[in-house]
Amino acid sequence: MAAETFESRYRVSGMDCAGCGRKIDTAVRQLPGVEDVSVTVPTGALRVRHGGEVTDQAVLGQLRSLGYDGEALTPSGSAGPAAGDPGNAVGREDARPWWWTGKARLTALCGLALLTAYGVGTLFPSVELYAFLAALAVGLVPVAWRALSAARYGTPFSIEMLMTIAAVGAVFIGAAEEAAAVVLLFLIGEMLEGVAAGRARNSIQGLAALVPKTAFVEVDGVTTEVAAESVEIGALILIRPGDRVPADGEIIEGAGDLDEAPVTGESVPRRKVVGDPVFAGTINGGSVLRVRVTASASDNTIARVVRLVEEAQESKSPTERFIDRFSKIYTPGVLVFGALVATAPPLLFGGAWSEWIYKGLAVLLIGCPCALVISTPAAIAAGLSAGARRGLLMKGGAVLETLGKITAIAFDKTGTLTAGKPVVTDLVAGSHDSSALLSLAAALETGSSHPLALAILARAEADAISAPPAAATHAIAGEGVEGEVGGERIFLGSPQAAARRVPISPAQDAAIAALNAEGKTVSVLIAGGGIAGFLAMRDEARPDAVAGLADLKARGIRTIMLTGDNRRTAEAVAAGLGIEPRAELLPQDKLVIVKALQAEGLVVAKVGDGINDAPALAQADVGIAMGGGTDVALETADAAVLHGRVRDIPDMIALSQGVMGNIRQNITIALGLKAVFLVTTVIGVTGLWPAILADTGATVFVTANAMRLLRWTPRHQT
Known part of the structure; x- marks a missing residue:
């Protein structure tokens, strides 16, 4: 039976350079029972793995003998915040003014x-x-x-x-x-x-200060102000206009523009409605929001970002x-x-x-x-911190360095280059005008959670089209949905299912084929025994995708879209984005493509959602997860862009190249000055x-x- 291993964490004051870190590492390893030591100079963190016999007093004594101060933090695995958590104390000396x-x-x-x-x-x-x-x-x-x-x-x-x-x-x-x-x-x-x-x-660490210390928790209609760190998952919190969000959560009532600039650097507030996630530290600029908490204080987005950067x-x-x-x-x-x-x-x-x-x-x-x-x-620590403050997470100096060398990027389509959910792109009138067409379709889809139904309902809400009540609605497997609106029988489904019920004219057939050629899904509405019209839907490209891909091409980076979708849809999306498509792929096919690109001598990044296509993400020189601050986006792959923008990928590469340029400058300065003064000293x-x-x-x-x-x-x- 393997012996149990413990990890103790410490914050060290006065540790300012890599030389300090090496001295501490070497000295702490001298203590009996120490199995491993990890020193992080930029954050002043010390982690000691041991068999349980190493005391805090022994470690702190070793630090003091070297001229450093320190304090013990909560050991890993026990209750309380961990070393990277925002509620955690920093070293006593770090909390003082520099003078x-x-x-x-x-x-x-x-x-x-x-x-x-x-x-x-x-x-x-x-x-x-x-x-x-x-x-x-x-x-x-x-x-x-x-x-x-x-x-x-x-x-x-x-x-x-x-x-x-x-x-x-x-x-x-x-x-x-x-x-x-x-x-x-x-x-x-x-x-x-x-x-x-x-x-x-x-x-x-300044990111942690963005989270307010208190939150307004609502229980049975009564609102009470409590410490933010005590708010539990599932609690209902009230966020007033102008308040900072005290915890990660999901809006269950209200809508408003949230200023995410303090966390991401994004200058334009983002519109949030019911069902959208909100992140701790952002500012509610609109109306009152009621939010259901989805993460504890020690595990909210900012806490995870701080911990991952450390x-x-x-x-x-x-x-x-x-x-x-x-x-x-x-x-x-x-x-x-x-x-x-x-x-x-x-x-x-x-x-x-x-x-x-x-x-x-x-x-x-x-x-x-x-x-x-x-x-x-110093340059890598500053680069990692600068990226994290803008939602660009890179898990270590090796990842940061490799990003600047990328010569090819393979993107997933759904949820990466596209928004991941369909929207209604076209309303084609038949016997009914487009407003009536949308109203009847929304009536049938009310209450459904199907992605296409949600797209229709969202378009109706955006166009301020009300949906009349529908009766006796039911889904027909593989065909569509049927029901009664105003005493009239109506059907919404695929063109093939619609053609079995009523004739479709050659002109309508041609219009449907043209929409299909653009990679769009068409639903036909039948009302009054004829074609009332049809709706076209597609998972549209992210608004910044074209600009982001153009930036990558300008840098000489080859871009490829990998998708399991059908070839027609893939080619239509790729044509609008100006990217090379590879369609109808299984996860193992994507892995093969990444390997083939590497065999050509390319340094390959794979960009995906952090869940699917794990083999390709692992095979790539750098795997990048796209996500909205989710656990998966933060914890998987080598890097993550938290805000789901294609634009962030070239930004991440630009940051990497800037850091490596800074390092070259620093090495030149350090060695150049020494060389000059060495010569002048020897000659007197x-x-x-x-x-x-x-x-x-x-x-x-x-x-x-x-x-x-x-x-x-x-x-x-x-």
Whole structure:
């Protein structure tokens, strides 16, 4: 019998770069009983899998020994919100303003000590050295302690260790003043990293703040204000005009325009009527709505988005994994190179020891890997957050990176390129005009839940056509529906069934054939012993489908429509969209087509509803689910567009390409600055001050560059 495994979750404060994450990962793995550790730097999350013997105190003690703060969150599987839930507390330090964090206070104290040392040295030159040594100790002792702790727990080549060696070495060659200033600059850089990392962290957690804290629950006609997190599935809530929606649900009474911009970035409010879903955090701009709750507070759309983005940030892209592997070799290499710079010229060429040791110490500072290792995860975290705020979910850095390389996309038809439900497209009058035709058809279909019946009823409502009462209505299997309206017998059904009852003229036959050729389903209405007229219905393309597909073609991406529908309907829909159709397919046929595209050397995305065609979605390089915030759309496939817009697919690809471009910029900045200052240091132009500025400056610049992605907006919305 397998031993039970537990998962404990923690929020860590002060963890601002990938180097911090590696130190924590390595140290926590040292605890007895730990089976696996997962550290997510952008969200400050730590997950520890163990056999039950690892305590919160042991984990938090390990964090504090490394110089971080933290708090235990509700373990997985027990009651209460999980680590990704919006009701969850963030780390105590993250909740403070940046100027009152531990890093900011240490930086201020170190700066004050350095200013004091300058003042004391000016007034009392004989004690100047001791004043600067004291100022140096204020900043260096915490840094050195973190370096030694990291080394003790398996990370000897940390940024803190490089800084400690450089500062202590500078003291021994008589540069105590410069060493103190360098430590201050290092602390300033760390503080600025924390500010930037906090922005990325708060951008996605800020979604949780969109959900109101209270909700108006109606029970037996009495409305009571309660905490939103206490509202249960099935409860009836009242949403007033101007209120934010407190929970996911379905409208059971009322209609109005809901502003989804706070959640999706969509500028135009969406009209919602009875039966439509509403999502927590959106704003009711119309009349009073009564909504039946469909998800708990810990599982509403925003909570799932926050949780999925946090989980996605744990999945590294190929580029990030390469940088991680490279940095593990790079940092020890910097130590070796710095030692060679310090010792080789004096030993081999008679150079001055103090001069070359100074240059070797500067090389250590230049070689700090912070800017390099943060260049990729910072950009990916910002990109995932920016996408999530606009309803574009990508499950990890690998998915985000692959999306930018897509060269072919296979779309499902029904519910993906089309709205997924038929609408009445044509009313062709016969013995009755179009209004009477629609009125009689609606009379027969009243109360039916058949998709074609719902289309007729929706068209009647839209055209303000009232339906008279019908009597003795009944369905005739395989033919249609029959009943009495105003004492007259009427029938609505297929053209074949209608032809068995009354003659259809050649002109009417031709009109029906023309509509069928357009992929439309025709229902014929018989009244008074003749053809009253006929209605044509079709599952129409989404309003944005043409523009979305045109954008993909402009990017050089091949688009294909895969459907199990008949060839005639598929070709008619494809012709209107300008897409290549493949019709009459079974799920296994779609899988074969995806494989064939990949065999041609194409990088293939498959877009579907997240339920059907699972084999093709799994086979594709990226499977993308289309949905309206449903569990399936959020939990399946590699990526999801929550709002069912074809337009979102090219937007997702554009975001991916923007993120990868940002990463390339960051790597160029990080390595370019190091290369420049390495040369200038070795030839004697720059020293310790510019060296640390090169490192901290590059780190801050790279992080700030990545944070620009948080303001990303689709091109068509700018």
